[in-house]
Each structure stands twice: as structure tokens, then as C-alpha cells.
Amino acid sequence: MPRESEESLELQKGKHSVVYLTKKYAIKQFHEQFLYNFLKEVKFLTLLQPFFFTPKLYFVDFENRKIIMERLRGRKFDEAFSKFTVKRTLEACFIMDSIGIEKREMNHPDKHIIVSDDVYFIDFERGRFKEKPSNLTQFCIYLRKFGIEVGRELMQEYKSSISRESFEKILERVLEKL
Numbered sequence: 118m119p120r121e122s123e124e125s126l127e128l129q130k131g132k133h134s135v136v137y138l139t140k141k142y143a144i145k146q147f148h149e150q151f152l153y154n155f156l157k158e159v160k161f162l163t164l165l166q167p168f169f170f171t172p173k174l175y176f177v178d179f180e181n182r183k184i185i186m187e188r189l190r191g192r193k194f195d196e197a198f199s200k201f202t203v204k205r206t207l208e209a210c211f212i213m214d215s216i217g218i219e220k221r222e223m224n225h226p227d228k229h230i231i232v233s234d235d236v237y238f239i240d241f242e243r244g245r246f247k248e249k250p251s252n253l254t255q256f257c258i259y260l261r262k263f264g265i266e267v268g269r270e271l272m273q274e275y276k277s278s279i280s281r282e283s284f285e286k287i288l289e290r291v292l293e294k295l
């Protein structure tokens with residue numbers, strides 16, 4: 118059995134960073150020219166810690182643009198697609214919409230969600246504050262790929278109010294089709 122210190126590091130190369138994966142940690146090191154993206158990812162990961170859908174944030178090394186977070190293990194969203202994963206993703210999107218954080222690219226959850234015991238969102242460096250974010254509506258556009266159509270009226274009602282009531286209607290509509 119190799120000792121933990123001898124374990125090989127896995128490496129994932131993104132456009133903005135290199136992510137080093139150990140047994141416990143994911144260490145995301147941003148390239149020098151992406152300091153702004155690094156700061157945004159730190160900001161949104163920090164703000165979203167109280168909720169269920171982010172990796173735990175352990176440490177931020179500002180000098181070296183490194184974020185040390187929980188290493189997640191799981192499947193991609195498309196592979197793990199189920200009633201549970203869709204429901205939890207809708208709930209996470211509603212939380213972000215309610216507090217005014219737009220993650221962006223929720224119409225491509227495959228690159229941004231890791232599914233294990235729950236759904237976990239990664240990669241917040243393109244996030245922004247917005248009065249009426251589109252996380253949930255973008256995710257609903259992705260759901261069309263699976264023949265789930267929420268309907269324009271419900272989407273518009275949700276978009277104009279971002280209320281629990283309009284969210285529940287969408288949730289119900291989606292779940293009855295799954």
C-alpha cells in the first residue's frame with residue numbers, strides 16, 4: 118500500500134487554472150493573468166458555504182492564487198441524471214437566484230456539477246451579482262434536452278418574481294415529467 122505522501126497527484130487542466138487533486142483536497146491554482154477570476158471564485162465560494170451544494174472551502178492562498186477546497190468524487194450530471202439530482206439542482210438554482218448570484222452556464226451543468234451523495238457545484242469564477250439571476254431558467258433550458266418543457270408562462274412568472282410560489286410551480290411541473 119502506498120503511503121499517503123507517495124500517492125500520485127491527479128491533475129486537471131482548465132483554461133483558467135490547474136486543479137491538483139489529492140485524496141482529500143482539490144487545490145485550484147489560477148494562472149497569473151486570471152487574478153480577477155480567482156477573486157470572484159473566492160468570493161462566491163465563500164458566500165455559498167452555508168448551503169448544501171458547494172465543496173467545503175478550507176483555505177485561500179492569496180499570494181499564490183490558490184483555493185484549497187474539498188475534493189469531490191462522483192459522476193457527471195448527465196450520467197447521474199435522476200429525479201433526485203434534478204430536484205436538488207433546481208433547489209440550488211433557486212437559492213442562488215434568491216440571493217442574487219448568477220453562476221452562469223447552468224445550461225451546461227455537465228461541466229459544473231459533480232454528483233455524489235448530493236449535487237455539488239464547482240467553478241464559480243464567472244459568477245456575478247445580478248438583481249434577477251437566470252440560474253433556474255437556464256437549467257430549465259437544459260432540461261428540454263430530456264423532453265422536459267416547463268412552458269413560457271411559468272418561466273416568465275418565475276423570472277419576474279423569483280418567489281417561492283413560482284419556484285414550487287416549476288418544481289412540480291418538472292417532477293411530474295420525470
Ligand SMILES: Nc1ncnc2c1ncn2[C@@H]1O[C@H](COP(=O)(O)OP(=O)(O)OP(=O)(O)O)[C@@H](O)[C@H]1O
Pocket residue numbers: 129130131132133134135136138143145172186187188189190228239240241242
Ligand atoms: N472540488 C473539486 N473536487 C474534485 N474535482 C474538482 C474540484 N474542482 C475542480 N475539479 C476538477 O477540475 C476540473 C477543472 O476545474 P474548473 O472547471 O473549476 O477549472 P477552470 O480552470 O475554471 O476550467 P475552465 O477554464 O474550463 O472553466 C473540473 O472539471 C473537475 O474535474
Ligand SMILES: [Mg+2]
Pocket residue numbers: 131133240241242
Ligand atoms: Mg472555470
